[in-house]
Amino acid sequence: GESVGLHLPTLSVQEGDNSIINCAYSNSASDYFIWYKQESGKGPQFIIDIRSNMDKRQGQRVTVLLNKTVKHLSLQIAATQPGDSAVYFCAENSRAGTALIFGKGTTLSVSS
Amino acid sequence: GAVVSQHPSRVICKSGTSVKIECRSLDFQATTMFWYRQFPKQSLMLMATSNEGSKATYEQGVEKDKFLINHASLTLSTLTVTSAHPEDSSFYICSATQGIVNTEAFFGQGTRLTVV
Numbered sequence: 001g002e003s004v005g006l007h008l009p010t011l012s013v014q015e016g017d018n019s020i021i022n023c024a025y026s027n028s029a030s031d032y033f034i035w036y037k038q039e040s041g042k043g044p045q046f047i048i049d050i051r052s053n054m055d056k057r058q059g060q061r062v063t064v065l066l067n068k069t070v071k072h073l074s075l076q077i078a079a080t081q082p083g084d085s086a087v088y089f090c091a092e093n094s095r096a097g098t099a100l101i102f103g104k105g106t107t108l109s110v111s112s
Numbered sequence: 113g114a115v116v117s118q119h120p121s122r123v124i125c126k127s128g129t130s131v132k133i134e135c136r137s138l139d140f141q142a143t144t145m146f147w148y149r150q151f152p153k154q155s156l157m158l159m160a161t162s163n164e165g166s167k168a169t170y171e172q173g174v175e176k177d178k179f180l181i182n183h184a185s186l187t188l189s190t191l192t193v194t195s196a197h198p199e200d201s202s203f204y205i206c207s208a209t210q211g212i213v214n215t216e217a218f219f220g221q222g223t224r225l226t227v228v
Contacts, residue, residue: 032215034217041203041224042222043205043219043220043221043222044205044219045219046216049216089155089156097143097144097209099146099158101158102148102155102156102157104154105154105155
């Protein structure tokens with residue numbers, strides 16, 4: 001079936017470092033991808049999205065890279081801060097009006 | 113961005129009782145709403161897709177008679193957990209999308225259900 005997965009369950013970095021969180025997806029029909037941040041006890045918070053006609057998109061301190069050839073998605077966080085500590089999920093969608101499918105999540109821990 | 117409000121944020125109920133969770137889109141009309149369940153340290157698992165004015169579509173393995181979904185208006189969907197059991201204890205999250213173009217889904221704050 002369709003699935004989206006993540007490579008690493010946990011990532012620990014020092015404050016100020018750059019973080020890279022990876023995600024692999026299996027549905028070649030997926031054309032829309034989103035990264036979400038989830039803090040404990042809260043709903044997912046939108047970080048950045050990218051459509052399949054792009055391979056890179058930048059936001060504030062974050063960059064998403066999409067490699068459709070190998071079906072890989074990554075989230076780069078520049079100058080990681082303690083407030084970035086959370087679980088990060090990638091999600092994908094292949095058609096408007098259908099649900100996002102979530103990957104397993106990576107827990108990012110940022111130490112001062 | 114658009115706001116989705118979910119209520120209650122936490123609820124504790126006794127085994128055998130029913131609990132209703134509300135999901136409202138506050139500043140947009142949500143043609144489609146989705147219900148997810150999340151167990152500790154796990155990802156969000158889609159339970160059902162809810163379209164306004166029609167029956168919900170449930171994912172495989174989700175009991176439609178146990179998890180009743182109503183989407184009576186373009187701004188409100190409800191999930192009722194009937195005859196709750198301790199194994200139904202989980203974090204329930206709703207999301208909503210705005211329209212026909214594939215775009216960001218907006219999530220509620222989640223509801224922590226504990227069945228004792």
